[in-house]
Amino acid sequence: MSERVPIPGICHIRKQGTDIRCTLPPQHDGEHRNYYQRIDWPRRPDETQAS
Template structure:
């Protein structure tokens, strides 16, 4: 597979939305309410309207 192609991975037990400007991802269950949260030092960030794992 060429390096320019990116595979989309869905992790069904985590929200996994990436924090803007960071490599951190949300570690809460999918479909959670309120802010995204990463447990290991990245803190929390606002959830945007219409956001999905594909975002």
């Protein structure tokens, strides 16, 4: 019997000028963060989830 394993989504917005992506949940509040690299960056006013 196979069980379903939920895979949480992530924000995935890229830090400007890099390949680093946000690993917080989608639609989070505040700054972006990549937990693996311990990097934070500000949210841009015009960005969308499809960035």
